[in-house]
Amino acid sequence: MNSISMNSTATRTSALSGGHDGAPMTPEQLEAELRAIGASRYHILHPFHKLLHSGRLNRCQVQAWALNRFYYQAMIPIKDASILARMEDPELRRIWRQRIVDHDGENAGDGGIERWLMLTDGLGFRRDYVTSLQGLLPATRFAVDAYVHFVREKPMLEAIASSLTEMFSPAIISERVSGMLKNYDFISEKTLAYFGKRLTQAPRDADFALAYVKENARTPAEQAAVCDALRFKCNVLWAQLDALNHAYVEEGQIPPGAWQPGEAVAAVAA
Amino acid sequence: MNSISMNSTATRTSALSGGHDGAPMTPEQLEAELRAIGASRYHILHPFHKLLHSGRLNRCQVQAWALNRFYYQAMIPIKDASILARMEDPELRRIWRQRIVDHDGENAGDGGIERWLMLTDGLGFRRDYVTSLQGLLPATRFAVDAYVHFVREKPMLEAIASSLTEMFSPAIISERVSGMLKNYDFISEKTLAYFGKRLTQAPRDADFALAYVKENARTPAEQAAVCDALRFKCNVLWAQLDALNHAYVEEGQIPPGAWQPGEAVAAVAA
Numbered sequence: 001m002n003s004i005s006m007n008s009t010a011t012r013t014s015a016l017s018g019g020h021d022g023a024p025m026t027p028e029q030l031e032a033e034l035r036a037i038g039a040s041r042y043h044i045l046h047p048f049h050k051l052l053h054s055g056r057l058n059r060c061q062v063q064a065w066a067l068n069r070f071y072y073q074a075m076i077p078i079k080d081a082s083i084l085a086r087m088e089d090p091e092l093r094r095i096w097r098q099r100i101v102d103h104d105g106e107n108a109g110d111g112g113i114e115r116w117l118m119l120t121d122g123l124g125f126r127r128d129y130v131t132s133l134q135g136l137l138p139a140t141r142f143a144v145d146a147y148v149h150f151v152r153e154k155p156m157l158e159a160i161a162s163s164l165t166e167m168f169s170p171a172i173i174s175e176r177v178s179g180m181l182k183n184y185d186f187i188s189e190k191t192l193a194y195f196g197k198r199l200t201q202a203p204r205d206a207d208f209a210l211a212y213v214k215e216n217a218r219t220p221a222e223q224a225a226v227c228d229a230l231r232f233k234c235n236v237l238w239a240q241l242d243a244l245n246h247a248y249v250e251e252g253q254i255p256p257g258a259w260q261p262g263e264a265v266a267a268v269a270a
Numbered sequence: 271m272n273s274i275s276m277n278s279t280a281t282r283t284s285a286l287s288g289g290h291d292g293a294p295m296t297p298e299q300l301e302a303e304l305r306a307i308g309a310s311r312y313h314i315l316h317p318f319h320k321l322l323h324s325g326r327l328n329r330c331q332v333q334a335w336a337l338n339r340f341y342y343q344a345m346i347p348i349k350d351a352s353i354l355a356r357m358e359d360p361e362l363r364r365i366w367r368q369r370i371v372d373h374d375g376e377n378a379g380d381g382g383i384e385r386w387l388m389l390t391d392g393l394g395f396r397r398d399y400v401t402s403l404q405g406l407l408p409a410t411r412f413a414v415d416a417y418v419h420f421v422r423e424k425p426m427l428e429a430i431a432s433s434l435t436e437m438f439s440p441a442i443i444s445e446r447v448s449g450m451l452k453n454y455d456f457i458s459e460k461t462l463a464y465f466g467k468r469l470t471q472a473p474r475d476a477d478f479a480l481a482y483v484k485e486n487a488r489t490p491a492e493q494a495a496v497c498d499a500l501r502f503k504c505n506v507l508w509a510q511l512d513a514l515n516h517a518y519v520e521e522g523q524i525p526p527g528a529w530q531p532g533e534a535v536a537a538v539a540a
Contacts, residue, residue: 041526138505139512142412149419231527235408238525239513242409245523246516253515255508256311257501 027214030223034164034210034230041234042165044172048241048249053175055183057249060261062184063123064248066116067259068140068240070130073116073194075144077103082152083159095208102201115194122191124265135259139243147236154229157222161213161229165237166206173198297484300493304434304480304500311504312435314442318511318519323445325453327519330531332454333393334518336386337529338410338510340400343386343464345414347373352422353429365478372471385464392461394535405529409513417506424499427492431483431499435507436476443469 025033043049051057052065080099087093105111120130129135151159173195180187189196217226247254254260295303313319321327322335350369357363375381390400399405421429443465450457459466487496517524524530 047523139409139413139509142416142506142509143409145419146412146415149415235525235527236412239409239412242516242523242525243509243512246512246520250516250520253317253512255505255512257505 022220024218024220025223030214030217030226031210033223033227034167034213037227037230037234038165038168041231041238042168042172043234043237043241044168044175046238046241046245048245049172049176051249053179053183055179059123059184059186061244061248062180062187063120063125063261063265064259065244066120066123067125067130067135068137068244070116070120071133071136071140072144072240073103073113074131075148076112079148079151082148083156086152086156086159099205102197112194112197115197118193119191122188123186126264126266129264135257135264137243137247137258138255140240143236143239143243147233150229150232155225157213157216158225158229160209161217161226162233163209164206164213164230165233166202167210169202169206170199173202292490294488294490295493300484300487300496301480303493303497304437304483307497307500307504308435308438311501311508312438312442313504313507313511314438314445316508316511316515318515319442319446321519323449323453325449329393329454329456331514331518332450332457333390333395333531333535334529335514336390336393337395337400337405338407338514340386340390341403341406341410342414342510343373343383344401345418346382349418349421352418353426356422356426356429369475372467382464382467385467388463389461392458393456396534396536399534405527405534407513407517407528408525410510413506413509413513417503420499420502425495427483427486428495428499430479431487431496432503433479434476434483434500435503436472437480439472439476440469443472 077100103112217223347370373382447465487493
């Protein structure tokens with residue numbers, strides 16, 4: 001049973017694109033491998049994303065997405081603080097702490113979490129309901145918490161590598177914003193303010209993390225672990241959309257205790 | 271944001287059946303409340319369970335269930351050892367350690383995990399594939415790992431209370447065993463040996479945990495936490511069946527990297 005390890009992504013052996021005979025990949029080959037993982041596993045490929053940006057979800061389904069995704073947003077600074085708490089180099093910490101500032105803001109009423117709440121506001125939710133987390137799908141909580149535990153328990157290299165989904169976020173954000181503005185009359189530029197900021201923040205963060213990983217993942221084992229960390233993180237994002245799809249789109253099988261359409265909305269917003 | 275806490279079950283305030291005006295429930299009222307939670311949230315109510323025991327799944331779907339549930343089985347002794355490691359009372363530890371013996375066996379080839387592998391054997395899987403965890407649904411891993419983290423991080427009372435789903439397991443086991451034997455020609459009494467043992471082990475364990483909780487949850491806050499722990503555990507079980515349903519039954523939306531029907535089977539078993 002030694003093959004059983006918590007949080008192990010335990011993926012099938014990847015056909016790594018470089019380094020046959022156990023030789024390490026070059027940094028460029030590693031980057032190409034990471035991009036190939038994104039091209040086959042990033043949640044831009046998920047059916048729920050396609051429904052979301054193409055206007056084929058109803059307002060309740062968009063609400064369910066925003067409500068559940070709030071938990072992911074809210075835990076990002078906790079995830080990043082968990083990484084920060086394990087970094088021994090002040091130079092690294094000075095760079096990484098900016099992520100926490102971005103999400104928590106310089107002051108109350110600022111930052112990424114606050115901008116996400118502008119989206120849930122715009123969708124008619126009571127703020128106290130959203131932040132209470134009462135209506136979350138359990139699968140959302142399990143996936144997001146798995147991410148936080150991953151960065152606390154894995155080597156620093158893998159913790160940093162798990163953030164590399166940001167390499168692919170500009171593409172999904174631009175699809176999401178343009179598609180949602182065009183297709184939903186209950187969505188405005190103001191309610192999507194979160195994504196505007198991320199278009200500059202995410203590439204800056206991804207550039208740093210990618211350079212770090214390319215410099216520090218030297219052995220085949222380290223390079224495989226980095227690739228597994230990115231696969232793990234793709235799974236975290238994918239599982240969240242799977243759960244939304246099952247509960248609110250295809251099945252209508254809402255788990256006991258999760259948000260019911262119509263619940264906890266402040267008013268019938270336009 | 272102080273309302274956001276990892277692993278908090280954050281459920282809506284339960285309409286506790288006793289103790290109005292903030293008075294604690296009696297132990298009997300607490301037991302009744304726990305039984306009411308099981309009656310509304312235990313996975314015996316899940317559509318996938320109903321499909322499983324009534325013979326409406328095909329062999330691949332039963333395989334997917336057994337493969338994924340293996341991870342839950344395999345992590346149970348790690349969950350119980352995590353609780354054991356936090357118990358300060360030798361008397362408690364002597365009782366609790368039996369759970370680990372039950373799952374790991376007195377010797378190699380014995381115990382609950384081994385009996386679960388007899389089921390996956392009977393369904394045609396290669397053992398090395400099952401124990402490699404390669405084909406797991408990410409949502410299975412996230413839910414099971416959430417259970418292990420819960421018992422490591424929560425107070426002992428809640429860790430013990432989270433095992434109380436065993437109060438309800440004789441009913442689901444008897445439905446499962448009789449239904450599966452009757453409805454699937456690829457299932458035999460031998461392959462279901464796991465469940466036979468659990469019919470005596472689970473009630474013994476549940477009796478102890480229930481008595482412990484009734485004796486030690488005295489304040490309204492402790493009683494509410496115990497009820498939330500049971501809700502959390504019901505969510506862990508429910509989310510596993512949701513993921514199977516989404517991937518292998520209704521949707522056919524298998525996440526990237528998860529087991530594909532036909533993969534890793536040793537032979538076309540009868």
